[in-house]
Amino acid sequence: MDVLDGIFRGWSSIVGPDLARHTRPAVIEGARLVVAADDSVWANEFRWLEKQVLERLAETTGSERITSVHVRVSGSPRRP
Numbered sequence: 001m002d003v004l005d006g007i008f009r010g011w012s013s014i015v016g017p018d019l020a021r022h023t024r025p026a027v028i029e030g031a032r033l034v035v036a037a038d039d040s041v042w043a044n045e046f047r048w049l050e051k052q053v054l055e056r057l058a059e060t061t062g063s064e065r066i067t068s069v070h071v072r073v074s075g076s077p078r079r080p
Helices: 003-015 017-022 040-048 050-061
Strands: 023-029 032-037 068-073
Touching (some): 003 023, 017 023, 017 040, 023 040, 032 040, 050 068
Antiparallel strands (some): 023 032
């Protein structure tokens, strides 16, 4: 299982169900995870929790590959 697959599968447990409903992992660029948020409120909430998210990412994936997170607002992050 690659790191991104592990992140997608465990997203709700990594960030919690409320944040997971409004964000999604988009892509890994080097050591940075890019996250899409459905609006700026949830993007800001995610930024406040970045340290905890990075810790949970390492725990969940068994890898410390991801060292930073970039959050962008991109409309609805949920696929129909």
